[in-house]
Amino acid sequence: MVDYYEAVRAYPDGESTVARLARTAAEYGLDGIVVRNAPETGITDENAEDESDGRPGGGRIASEYGVDVVDAIEIDTDDASAANARVTDRREERTLVLVVGSSALNRFACEEPRVDVLARPMADGDVNHVLARAAARNGVRFEFDFGRVLRLSGGQRVQVLSDLRKLREIVFQYDAPYVVSAAPESHLHLRAPRELRAVGETIGFDREDVERGLAEWGRLAARNRERLSESFIEPGVERGRYEEDD
């Protein structure tokens, strides 16, 4: 059984609160949501209690609706050095670190192993074989943004589709890791995994590609939570009782 995740933008940037998105996600059969703007929404990974200002914590929402809530941050700046400073700043406190792609930041993000996801790489920039190789080496996921396929029409959508095709060809050629998202900004933008799979198939992806992309968010979150936990020292080294051989 694969766990499907969706990466959302919640109120105040989006139009629905994290709780509403989580509730709708549960109805649609998603297993978790990644909150791209966690700092603004006040979501942190562990707080099962309400925040001081009455907003519900991520843990509380997760237990109420049975949907995993992952705190993430999207870094959206104009130049690489500012982005680098923010990645250094935030890496320890957020489960997922996303960098919004642009012609200035695509290269930085692909060469920085501390970045988890390069979001919307084609919206304002470009991707080539050099970046794809670097991303594969550093484990940076490219995002296939289905949101603009779902919500645009006409010439703009044609542009988006041709960008997605180019990105897909490059990513699959170099076996670079990727995630898939519809980037919803309200609960009305959410779509069920089956629907996204159908859209993916129509625009040239395989079913399995879309499934893998939706599940990748969850896999990333689980990996990073383990790394951020106190018992983790470095890959392969953990504090605690050693496993017994028998």
Next chain:
Amino acid sequence: MKHLPKHLRPRWRYLAIGIESWPDADFGSHAFQRACWYAAQNLLGDPGAADVDLRVFDFSFADGDGTAIVRVRRGEVERARAAIACVEAVSGSPVGLWVLGMSGTMRACEERYIGRASGETAERNVAFADSQRPALMRDGRFDVHGKPGFVGATSLDI
């Protein structure tokens, strides 16, 4: 006109669709039908749209909540799903759509997926984001009047 012999009649599948929107959304069956055909034509092109059919039956929608049954040609269900996922707004109101289920007859589709009574809508003032605001409430979901438009929230946020 004489009926087609059975083996020549098209085989249909019926998709039950759940529709959600903001409480001020007001559109009817015709607008929804137009939005479906428009989405199918845009995504699949004219031949694709003709193949999937997407005729709307049994549409009901009130206070931002509704259901519809959409007829799809058998074997084209996945493309129909994709087209329905691309319906972003109906008559200018953003909508969330999801496929509740699929049946081989309209009656089975209705019985199995349509007509789950949703709770009553009530209006009341709620404390949200440091201010008192009017909101529409329906089984734990709150649509709070925002500065422009609405903000979607749940009982946890209030």
